[in-house]
Amino acid sequence: MFALAGALGTADLPAIKQRYAGRAMPTLAFFLPALFASGVLLHRRHPLGYATAAGQLVWLAPTCLPSLVTPVVADARGHAAGRAVTLPIGGLLLAVLAVLGRMLRRPAPEGHGWCSSVHGMRVLVSGAAGTIGTVVCSGLVDRGHEVSGLDRVPEPEGFTGDWFTADCADPDAVEAVFVALSRSGGPDAVVHLAGLPTESSLPDQLESHVITTAALLDAMVAHGVARIVYASSNHAVGRTPRSELLGVDVRPRPDLFYGVAKVAAEALLSLYVDRHGIDAVAARIGSFLPQPESLRALSTWLSYDDAVRMFDACLTAPDPGFAVLYGVSDNTRGWWDLAPGRALGYRPEDDAERFAEQVLAAPADEERDAAEAAYVGGPCATDAYIRPALDASGSGA
Numbered sequence: 001m002f003a004l005a006g007a008l009g010t011a012d013l014p015a016i017k018q019r020y021a022g023r024a025m026p027t028l029a030f031f032l033p034a035l036f037a038s039g040v041l042l043h044r045r046h047p048l049g050y051a052t053a054a055g056q057l058v059w060l061a062p063t064c065l066p067s068l069v070t071p072v073v074a075d076a077r078g079h080a081a082g083r084a085v086t087l088p089i090g091g092l093l094l095a096v097l098a099v100l101g102r103m104l105r106r107p108a109p110e111g112h113g114w115c116s117s118v119h120g121m122r123v124l125v126s127g128a129a130g131t132i133g134t135v136v137c138s139g140l141v142d143r144g145h146e147v148s149g150l151d152r153v154p155e156p157e158g159f160t161g162d163w164f165t166a167d168c169a170d171p172d173a174v175e176a177v178f179v180a181l182s183r184s185g186g187p188d189a190v191v192h193l194a195g196l197p198t199e200s201s202l203p204d205q206l207e208s209h210v211i212t213t214a215a216l217l218d219a220m221v222a223h224g225v226a227r228i229v230y231a232s233s234n235h236a237v238g239r240t241p242r243s244e245l246l247g248v249d250v251r252p253r254p255d256l257f258y259g260v261a262k263v264a265a266e267a268l269l270s271l272y273v274d275r276h277g278i279d280a281v282a283a284r285i286g287s288f289l290p291q292p293e294s295l296r297a298l299s300t301w302l303s304y305d306d307a308v309r310m311f312d313a314c315l316t317a318p319d320p321g322f323a324v325l326y327g328v329s330d331n332t333r334g335w336w337d338l339a340p341g342r343a344l345g346y347r348p349e350d351d352a353e354r355f356a357e358q359v360l361a362a363p364a365d366e367e368r369d370a371a372e373a374a375y376v377g378g379p380c381a382t383d384a385y386i387r388p389a390l391d392a393s394g395s396g397a
């Protein structure tokens with residue numbers, strides 16, 4: 001760097017050599033360990049190793065440090081000063097390398113170890129044309145990820161990546177998507193949003209949430225894709241009476257067949273984590289809305305921006321194994337534990353309280369509010385939602 005700068009300023013090469021003699025080593029002493037450390041973090045899929053501006057800065061700083069510091073010290077003390085700078089900071093870097101060495105002793109995640117460039121991860125999003133999919137796809141692209149979309153409806157206007165129109169419940173169709181993607185390196189991770197967001201019969205729900213998850217998981221294992229982030233739901237525990245703070249370690253307690261299917265999909269993720277060593281994160285989403293519109297949503301709201309933050313964190317968290325978190329914003333009236341999300345690096349920034357005055361000014365629906373206050377899943381725990389598990393065919397015959 002010095003030589004280049006010098007060469008730009010003068011053509012007197014012997015003078016340049018003499019001037020910068022003894023300063024190449026300090027620069028290399030920082031640059032090489034920094035390069036190695038960045039490589040280890042990249043391999044470990046750590047956010048500081050790839051995809052983020054922070055990661056780039058962290059490793060750029062020690063690399064540039066000797067170039068900035070040594071000339072000052074050297075001018076003050078002569079050439080030997082380069083060493084005085086290198087030794088203490090070099091020692092610090094060695095300590096960092098020791099920690100990284102310990103990280104390397106654990107097995108790297110399966111799949112594309114050196115996958116992601118500095119531009120982010122390659123992510124396949126199912127249900128990409130849906131309410132959450134549209135927001136999350138563009139948010140992940142803004143955060144530097146390369147996003148491919150998969151949905152049973154055609155590509156929506158404005159989508160920028162590869163698009164696949166296919167039914168996720170059809171394993172052959174899903175396999176064909178992964179084969180097509182593997183031609184350009186394959187995805188690093190899947191975000192699985194495809195599914196019915198409302199209640200229906202048990203077989204419909206199982207197909208929509210469990211069979212689709214199974215088809216994606218089998219294709220991931222076949223193609224070495226190491227991570228899935230799943231849009232689970234608070235209805236997986238919807239029948240739980242409301243408490244002060246709901247953790248993720250409570251008994252699965254669905255309030256709908258929809259919730260039953262979410263519990264089963266989470267169980268399937270857990271099985272594949274144990275059998276195949278992939279990472280699977282299930283986000284039990286609360287109320288994904290532009291803004292909260294009811295008393296309950298003041299507690300359960302997940303803002304659009306926080307949803308993007310959450311999926312990004314779930315995609316990039318180092319080694320989550322099998323993890324569950326609640327997908328809600330940092331709501332003042334929230335009663336779902338945000339600690340499991342924070343442990344994965346999810347830092348929500350929105351709070352439904354901003355809309356409290358507006359929500360509370362609307363005429364109160366006391367019956368609805370009482371039902372919503374009783375159970376985690378709100379009114380879905382009431383008798384109004386009771387229906388047969390199986391749609392009777394040929395009814396009336």
Ligand SMILES: NC(=O)c1ccc[n+]([C@@H]2O[C@H](COP(=O)([O-])OP(=O)(O)OC[C@H]3O[C@@H](n4cnc5c(N)ncnc54)[C@H](O)[C@@H]3O)[C@@H](O)[C@H]2O)c1
Binds near residue numbers: 128130166234286287
């Ligand atoms: N919206 C919420 O507040 C909320 C809360 C909790 C959980 N979730 C979950 O998040 C996911 C997305 O919800 P949403 O609100 O965006 O729903 P949505 O209906 O708006 O979007 C779902 C998308 O998935 C697609 N899809 C459905 N079945 C498919 C299949 N078999 N193959 C391919 N594509 C399929 C649909 O065409 C649609 O584009 C769902 O799994 C839902 O259960 C949503």
